[in-house]
Amino acid sequence: MNHPTLVPDDTDTGTSRAEQVGSGPPEPSRHVLLWWLHGATRLLLAVMLLFNGVIKLGLWQFGHPDVGEALIALGEMSPMGLLSRMVGFSPLFQLLAGLAEVGASVALIWRRTVVFGALVSTASMTFVLVLNLGYDMPAKQLAIALLVMSLVILAPWAKRIVVAIIGDGPVPAAVRPRLFRSERPQRLARVIAPVTGLVVLMATGLSVAAAQPTSSIDESLPSGVWRAPADDSAQGSSWEDVALGNIRTDGAATAQVRLRDGSLLTGTYVREGNTLTLTLRPLQQPGQSALQYARTPAETVDLAYAADGDDRLTLSGDQDLALERDANGSLLFDRGFTWKIRADDPFER
Incomplete structure (x- = not known):
């Protein structure tokens, strides 16, 4: 039985190929621009996932079951109202969904976990889209946008993921995002970018929690x-x-x-x-x-x-x-x- 062969990935040691063989050829400008767009998409998706995750973890999105809604009959509900009540009755469902979104959001900030975060986000947004379509929720377009963003983030590693899953041939080496053509600012970016992203996520989470009503x-x-x-x-x-x-x-x-x-x-x-x-x-x-x-x-x-x-x-x-x-x-x-x-x-x- 043939097993996939992992091509040595120099990034696993924290040392880039350019650092091992000198400065190496500079990254083409168009590639650098694409990585900047990729990074902006990662941050935007992380913020949106964090928002959705925090309101689920706090049980603010679907709320708590309240006896004050006991008189409405099943046949009087809309599909959206039925879904909201069904999810509201399960704190476990809300907590697990919130953990998936918050975890994916944090994972998107670090280079070594970005693929994992994007995979979790893709699975989560696919499930959300199915619910939105099946229960006539109004956020169908937003769910599609978040799903597309997740797939865009996965795109540079798509071949590596497919080969690793199918198991046919050697797994390609991981692609490293490059925000600068030269290596010195690139090394600084590896420290500054995740710290900045984490600060943005913390500020977002605190502001979302502070804006929720008291109950x-x-x-x-x-x-x-x-x-x-x-x-x-x-x-x-x-x-x-x-x-x-x-x-x-x-x-x-x-x-x-x-x-x-x-x-x-x-x-x-x-x-x-x-x-x-x-x-x-x-x-x-x-x-x-x-x-x-x-x-x-x-x-x-x-x-x-x-x-x-x-x-x-x-x-x-x-x-x-x-x-x-x-x-x-x-x-x-x-x-x-x-x-x-x-x-x-x-x-x-």
Whole structure:
């Protein structure tokens, strides 16, 4: 059985061919320019990967499952909403995806790990593109651009990678990026370039993390899913079901209201003492952009609430109704995600 033969790579010893045999012939100017463009692509891709990775590691991109979204039915969701909720329910998925992107970003900074970083980036962006296409996400073009950038970075080592995988013939020596025609500034670039790239990545990561909203979990009343009793049709309220979230982002948590006519209102609520202020809109419609939806008039509802134990809630103010806790309506959020082995068996419904 024939095995690939590795051609000795002088770069593995840290000494270039030019240093071994003298200054060597100068690098053609067009090659130097291409390496500068290659380096700029590496840095840009690294920054974009780091941004995407940090917001995944912090669970900011897809967020946490919130019981305030419990009322929307599967058939009412868009494919994008379905994917966002599915990924949000798996912190493990988000952490692994974030580690892959952050790891690829850092690997792209150093010459000896650039191929590994570009390979991880290529695999990651291929997977992201498939998800974006399969679930009608809006970032298809961005995923394609990042995938193309990853392949561009791999291009100088493409033959080496293919031969190493196929295993037919000797593996070509690794290509060394050259930013300067002469050797002295080239040696300085080997130190300055990765340090500069690492500083840029650190500044990017810190700024992204600092720009994210603050969040906290408050599972006290009135959070949960509440339903009007079946025999209260005599009440004058147009509301039937209410879901109030327990994850507060900059002070506001998610809220949904199912009306008696079957339509759904969604938005947020703020609690101050025993007073709730809800800001609600109908669901975003097909063909309506996110900006248009954000500009649609929102209904503001001010309510006072009183709890009778943990299972009964009375709302008064702009709406007057008595509600009972619907424990079955929040099972998805109550069960949630756990790192532990469950005592009961998983079940599908």
